[in-house]
Amino acid sequence: MPSDAGILEVLFATVDELNKELPPEQRLTKSEDTIVFGHAGKLDSLGLVNFLVTAEQRLQDRFGVTIALADERAMSQERSPFRTLATMADYVQKLLTEKGEVRSPAVGESSSQAHARESAGI
Amino acid sequence: MSAAGFLLEKFRQFAAEAAIIWRGESCDYGWFLSRFEHWRGFLKNQGIRAGQVVIFEAEFSPNSVALLLALIESACVVVPLTKSVRDKKAEFVEIAKGEIMLAMDETDQISCERLNGTGVHELYDRLREARHPGLVLFSSGSTGKSKAAVHDFAAILEKFKVPRKAYRTIAFLLFDHIGGVNTLFYTLSNAGTLIVCEDRNPDAVLAAIEKFRAELLPTSPTFINLVLLSEAYLRHDLSSLKLVTYGTEAMPENTLKRFHSLFPNIRLAQTYGLSEVGILRAKSKSSDSLWVKIGGEGFDTRIVDGALQIKAKSAMLGYLNAPSPFTEDGWFMTGDSVEVDGEYVKILGRKSELINVGGEKVYPCEIESVIQEFENVAEVSVYGEKNPLVGNIVCARVRLKRDDPSGDFAARLKSFCRSHMQPYKVPVKILLTSESQYSERYKKMRQAQ
Numbered sequence: 001m002p003s004d005a006g007i008l009e010v011l012f013a014t015v016d017e018l019n020k021e022l023p024p025e026q027r028l029t030k031s032e033d034t035i036v037f038g039h040a041g042k043l044d045s046l047g048l049v050n051f052l053v054t055a056e057q058r059l060q061d062r063f064g065v066t067i068a069l070a071d072e073r074a075m076s077q078e079r080s081p082f083r084t085l086a087t088m089a090d091y092v093q094k095l096l097t098e099k100g101e102v103r104s105p106a107v108g109e110s111s112s113q114a115h116a117r118e119s120a121g122i
Numbered sequence: 123m124s125a126a127g128f129l130l131e132k133f134r135q136f137a138a139e140a141a142i143i144w145r146g147e148s149c150d151y152g153w154f155l156s157r158f159e160h161w162r163g164f165l166k167n168q169g170i171r172a173g174q175v176v177i178f179e180a181e182f183s184p185n186s187v188a189l190l191l192a193l194i195e196s197a198c199v200v201v202p203l204t205k206s207v208r209d210k211k212a213e214f215v216e217i218a219k220g221e222i223m224l225a226m227d228e229t230d231q232i233s234c235e236r237l238n239g240t241g242v243h244e245l246y247d248r249l250r251e252a253r254h255p256g257l258v259l260f261s262s263g264s265t266g267k268s269k270a271a272v273h274d275f276a277a278i279l280e281k282f283k284v285p286r287k288a289y290r291t292i293a294f295l296l297f298d299h300i301g302g303v304n305t306l307f308y309t310l311s312n313a314g315t316l317i318v319c320e321d322r323n324p325d326a327v328l329a330a331i332e333k334f335r336a337e338l339l340p341t342s343p344t345f346i347n348l349v350l351l352s353e354a355y356l357r358h359d360l361s362s363l364k365l366v367t368y369g370t371e372a373m374p375e376n377t378l379k380r381f382h383s384l385f386p387n388i389r390l391a392q393t394y395g396l397s398e399v400g401i402l403r404a405k406s407k408s409s410d411s412l413w414v415k416i417g418g419e420g421f422d423t424r425i426v427d428g429a430l431q432i433k434a435k436s437a438m439l440g441y442l443n444a445p446s447p448f449t450e451d452g453w454f455m456t457g458d459s460v461e462v463d464g465e466y467v468k469i470l471g472r473k474s475e476l477i478n479v480g481g482e483k484v485y486p487c488e489i490e491s492v493i494q495e496f497e498n499v500a501e502v503s504v505y506g507e508k509n510p511l512v513g514n515i516v517c518a519r520v521r522l523k524r525d526d527p528s529g530d531f532a533a534r535l536k537s538f539c540r541s542h543m544q545p546y547k548v549p550v551k552i553l554l555t556s557e558s559q560y561s562e563r564y565k566k567m568r569q570a571q
Contacts, residue, residue, distance in 0.1 A: 048511060052511070
């Protein structure tokens with residue numbers, strides 16, 4: 001089962017990737033408390049969509065499981081799972097657990113390799 | 123006079139002129155007349171009568187065209203099928219309730235078979251009562267089931283009675299497509315020459331243009347794009363080419379401009395037509411403009427809710443397998459979104475392909491036009507994917523010219539897009555593929571995988 005740390009690592013990598021595309025004032029910091037979306041958050045709705053789609057792809061690369069972060073279920077949670085990177089990691093953990101058998105992250109696979117596969121649309 | 127009578131008269135008048143070039147051989151109009159008589163006799167011998175529904179499996183060839191004319195003259199209902207729809211043949215034969223199958227093979231030999239179809243349909247009855255030939259054309263069905271449009275062939279031929287300029291024309295659009303039918307009858311009615319290509323890839327088509335000094339190429343934006351991409355134009359002399367017409371799908375602006383800058387002496391003109399109403403007369407503002415005036419005699423147009431509607435004399439009678447798409451007062455809803463500037467319109471794309479991102483409209487063609495300009499992009503198709511946050515997101519499927527070892531192609535493309543379009547238009551998902559993204563009719567396919 002992926003650890004919280006493993007998931008956070010993926011989310012931080014997502015932040016890195018997105019920051020490259022964002023103007024300086026909208027960039028996110030890599031911290032558990034960083035607000036992803038909500039009061040005082042920096043992302044607009046399109047920014048959030050981009051964040052979630054990128055994270056979905058990276059999580060799939062890392063854990064070999066397809067999960068939908070942006071779906072009706074996420075929208076209908078009493079508290080938004082997208083408040084901070086930490087709440088998001090919890091939500092991801094929950095989804096991965098529900099998926100049952102989770103493939104361990106490939107040993108020795110660097111994030112750049114994972115990134116290359118993602119860009120190749122795999 | 124019979125439906126095809128005016129064509130036969132033309133053939134007599136121009137008996138020594140080349141009518142069709144097929145496999146490098148030229149057949150003149152005199153030969154054509156004799157073949158037409160031959161096929162009239164054949165139909166009679168086979169007991170094929172007026173009003174019968176004849177599935178006609180063929181590609182453009184001297185005999186297939188002569189036989190098509192004989193079928194028209196015999197007032198049959200013709201259902202042309204080409205190998206591009208081979209996967210759907212059984213379905214189409216059933217929908218059309220075909221009674222007879224005529225198949226012209228690759229060596230121009232005919233086979234004839236009786237089918238189980240009843241040929242019973244209210245629309246067919248209307249043709250039979252008028253003793254008019256019929257034509258059944260299938261829509262591409264890329265977004266759902268193929269629909270069969272029934273036409274009165276006499277009404278389709280009517281507009282070709284007005285003499286126009288004769289061209290040496292490449293038969294690019296297929297025999298079973300409204301564009302192909304239009305190419306054929308435009309050429310024959312003006313005693314032009316139809317040049318049939320063995321293959322329809324860019325090099326084969328451009329080689330045929332060079333070899334047979336073609337003047338007119340009626341084609342699709344996708345094909346023009348492939349010509350640019352393959353650089354086939356560097357390998358062939360296109361100096362005979364005077365006019366390229368494009369239609370069947372929205373044209374990416376950058377493709378048009380690039381082609382025009384390479385070939386400033388070739389006139390580029392947009393055509394506009396649909397299986398349901400036929401081909402309208404169209405006049406592009408200029409060779410590098412997407413603004414076009416459409417209409418012409420026998421057609422009225424109007425815009426309702428940003429979409430084009432057409433009232434046409436040559437409109438189909440109806441669909442065999444779907445409810446009438448006409449408004450109560452007889453206007454056909456094309457489903458094409460347009461922008462209007464005075465007398466001119468600009469086709470933005472199919473309403474059904476429009477991507478609604480949080481209430482903002484995105485037309486795939488516009489995004490494709492930008493992405494196509496990015497380095498190493500061979501082909502791109504843009505489509506929408508449902509998303510609970512913003513309704514839909516824009517996705518792009520890209521085929522590269524060469525492998526991209528850097529691994530950050532998607533990121534660089536996004537960054538390029540951001541500097542060329544509003545944020546909501548920038549593709550959220552970019553997928554790389556090694557597969558072509560056009561159909562056998564050289565039309566872009568935009569479905570998600």
